[in-house]
Amino acid sequence: MNQSKKYEAPFTEDDLKIIRSKSKKSNVxxxxxxxxxxxxxxxxxxxxxxxxxxxxxxxxxxxxxxxxLRFFYKSPTEKGLEAKIKVSTELKVKYKRRDLDNFYHYEIEFEQNPDIDKYGLLKKDFEKVNVGDVIYIEFSKYGRWILKIECNDEDIENPNNV
Structure with missing residues (x-):
């Protein structure tokens, strides 16, 4: 697959709420x-x-x-909230991986992409995704916060990925 097309767009209010919520959870x-x-x-x-x-x-x-040490530099999340830009793209699933550490870990890996190379899924969503499927994804440009991730028009976002 050639480099996927990427589109940039301004954040909506819902996008800002999602990023702020995920950022707060991450900080806690x-x-x-x-x-x-x-x-x-x-x-x-x-x-x-x-x-x-x-x-x-x-x-x-x-x-x-x-x-x-944010007094000295801006975090990617702060840059993203200032710029208010999201990226939309489609990624093709290259591999599916299920590892058993202490718990099962379900992960998909995308074909070569400079932004996002893999993503962890819940078991129910892992079973819906196949190698070769195209995943639609929206994320913040700087902080890489996932705003939307879908496969075959179904939401497959893992709420545990913060």
Whole structure:
């Protein structure tokens, strides 16, 4: 498949609501992860000795603060909300993958595309999608927040992908 056609359009009010909602959920999840990493790092530091595990816990805790440095740069979400541009395109499914880690993970991979290369689905939607199907997708230009994803005119958005 040749490079798919991409169209840019301004956001609607519904698009803005979707992005703000997903951004808030993402920020809450990040904050909770920071608290957990902080408790682990403090707990490990209270133990005698400072080994590799303690170093990793402290390192990941310190790195987790990077998104809070927005005083110095704009996040992709902020750029996207300022620009108010969404991208619409069609992507062809190249592979379907189901992995069993702790839970089943259902994923589709798209043919070569500079914007989105794969997407995780729910089991019910994974069964609806076949290799070679064309997926219609709308996403914010800078933050890459999914606004709409459909296969055969059916919504296949995974609400767990934030």
């Amino acid at each position: 999840a990040w904050f909770i992860a920071n608290i957990i990493l902080g408790v682990i790092a403090i707990g490990l530091l209270k133990q005698p000795g400072f080994g590799f595990v303690e170093f990793l816990a402290c390192f990941f805790f310190a790195v987790s603060f990077i998104p809070y």
